[in-house]
Amino acid sequence: MKKVIGITGGIASGKSNVCQVIKKLGYPIISCDEITRNNYNIGGKIYNVVRERFGDEFLLDDGNIDRKKLAKLIFSKESAKLLIDSITHPIIKEELLSEIAKYDDGLVFVEIPLLYEAKFDTLCDLVICVFLSQKYQVERLMEREGIDEDYALKKIHSQMDLYLKKSLADYVIDSKGNFDETEKQVIEVINNIKRSENI
Secondary structure (H helix, E strand, O other), X not given: OEEEEXXXXXXXXXXXXXXXXXXXXXXXXXXXXXXXXXXXXXXXXXXXXXXXXXXXXXXXXOOOEOHHHHHHHHHHOHHHHHHHHHHHHHHHHHHHHHHHOOOOOEEEEEEOOOOOOOOHHHHOOEEEEEEOOHHHHHHHHHHHHOOOHHHHHHHXXXXXXXXXXXXXXXXXXXXXXXXXXXXXXXXXXXXXXXHHHOO
């Protein structure tokens, strides 16, 4: 029996650490971000449509899409965000379904940052939300990306409220502590899933 477990959360909420633990435990993880990155590469499905819709001004000297420039447009203009979503979500969903179909049984984890926003929760049997309060999200995001507080908040507010995601999820992992504390929570959640699903 196969169970697809979605992993979501907010930007800089600690999803990578959770996924690192899951990989360490030997479970497969399908990364939505990796699928997206591959399709943004030259010749990818997203690359071709974005270049057609937004033009060469959003290309770097090497021909790749300037993801930072595109992100600034998306976070400042709602119509651009909606357009990008309409381009990327169907492509990503198709590839996610293809990757999920490769597994016949057991727990299969799928990391999808915009799981609820893109309505990809319909692809999952259960959802884990990686939660972090906004204060810590802002701090981590500013440090990680070298951006100011205003831009960090814009990026955070472009996604669904993390408290709402938390309320919708089947399981919650609070990542405000250190890696060891996160690891303990991940192990506990997986054990609870296996017990409840008789796996």
